[in-house]
Amino acid sequence: MELDKRKSEVLKSVVKNYIESGVPISSHRVVRDVSFPVSPATVRNYMAELDEMGYLTQVYASSGRIPTSRGFRYFVEDALKERKRIKLTQIKLPDIEKIKSFREVLSQISALISNYTKEISLVVSPTLQDDRIKYIHFFIATLNKLFSVIVTTLHTTEALFIGYFDMDEQTLHFIENFLDEKLVDKTIKEALNLLIQNRFFESEVGKDKVLIVVHFFEALKDEYEKRKTREVFIRGVSNLLTTRIQIAEERIKFLLKMLEEKETVEKILEDTKGNEKIQIVIGEENKIPELWDYSLITVKYSIKELEGTLGLLGPIRMDYMKGIFVLEEIAEKLEQLSEKISE
Numbered sequence: 001m002e003l004d005k006r007k008s009e010v011l012k013s014v015v016k017n018y019i020e021s022g023v024p025i026s027s028h029r030v031v032r033d034v035s036f037p038v039s040p041a042t043v044r045n046y047m048a049e050l051d052e053m054g055y056l057t058q059v060y061a062s063s064g065r066i067p068t069s070r071g072f073r074y075f076v077e078d079a080l081k082e083r084k085r086i087k088l089t090q091i092k093l094p095d096i097e098k099i100k101s102f103r104e105v106l107s108q109i110s111a112l113i114s115n116y117t118k119e120i121s122l123v124v125s126p127t128l129q130d131d132r133i134k135y136i137h138f139f140i141a142t143l144n145k146l147f148s149v150i151v152t153t154l155h156t157t158e159a160l161f162i163g164y165f166d167m168d169e170q171t172l173h174f175i176e177n178f179l180d181e182k183l184v185d186k187t188i189k190e191a192l193n194l195l196i197q198n199r200f201f202e203s204e205v206g207k208d209k210v211l212i213v214v215h216f217f218e219a220l221k222d223e224y225e226k227r228k229t230r231e232v233f234i235r236g237v238s239n240l241l242t243t244r245i246q247i248a249e250e251r252i253k254f255l256l257k258m259l260e261e262k263e264t265v266e267k268i269l270e271d272t273k274g275n276e277k278i279q280i281v282i283g284e285e286n287k288i289p290e291l292w293d294y295s296l297i298t299v300k301y302s303i304k305e306l307e308g309t310l311g312l313l314g315p316i317r318m319d320y321m322k323g324i325f326v327l328e329e330i331a332e333k334l335e336q337l338s339e340k341i342s343e
Contacts (some may be wrong), residue, residue, distance in 0.1 A: 015075035024064030069283035112238030119314035126306030299327035
């Protein structure tokens with residue numbers, strides 16, 4: 001059922017005031033807030049109707065009202081339609097040129113989101129399996145130990161041990177240049193398939209060198225497996241402990257446990273999978289009952305054609321619009337800096 005203009009304004013007043021105060025909202029407070037002349041008794045009638053419709057609820061008899069998940073949903077969707085820009089302190093991303101890795105960029109961004117919103121930030125990296133190879137470097141260490149470093153669009157591997165090989169500089173450069181020519185601009189998966197399909201290019205590199213390519217393939221396969229898992233950066237857990245609302249102790253413990261086990265953050269984010277860039281899951285919309293005291297906002301970002309997620313987890317009476325604008329602005333700035341991001 002559609003809300004008429006007056007009930008809509010009353011509902012939005014209750015939600016806005018509840019977000020700000022965290023206490024049940026009385027009819028007298030709404031009277032002071034709405035744009036039309038109305039008595040407290042009439043507002044109480046409106047609030048009772050909104051209660052019956054599932055937008056508001058009473059904590060106890062004769063108390064004021066607080067919003068339900070449905071009430072918060074109405075408020076957020078209405079605010080998104082209006083799209084009024086809120087005033088924010090200028091958000092400045094870390095200086096990419098002074099940061100060693102994309103991983104460090106995401107770690108700092110996670111801290112930035114938490115600092116601006118005073119909520120828990122969840123920053124999820126893209127799946128780096130689809131990252132493209134920029135170049136491959138080989139070097140010999142002591143005792144004829146051959147290592148390789150693979151530089152991709154967003155990441156530089158640690159030194160990968162290839163094996164023990166006694167070779168001169170000319171052979172080393174030949175293998176390096178050959179693999180660069182064949183594999184540059186390929187994803188790691190594409191590179192692996194290419195090496196297998198061409199039998200490690202034995203006919204081109206020769207039987208005396210093909211073993212190096214085989215060992216390189218094994219190192220590349222291990223790197224591919226490592227990149228299957230998205231990295232998750234979590235900041236602002238302490239904000240939960242100073243939250244502005246009362247949350248059952250067992251639910252706080254449950255959330256803290258989930259956040260400690262970073263891989264389970266994927267479970268929290270499952271509800272936000274979809275085609276929309278912005279996803280919001282409010283209170284009881286969460287599939288996990290222990291998360292019904294919280295809401296989750298996520299915004300997708302793309303770096304070098306790879307997709308990651310910026311997320312915000314907070315109490316159900318969090319400042320949704322501030323959270324959305326912070327995530328959107330940081331995602332936009334991150335995408336603008338994508339050309340500078342590489343290790």
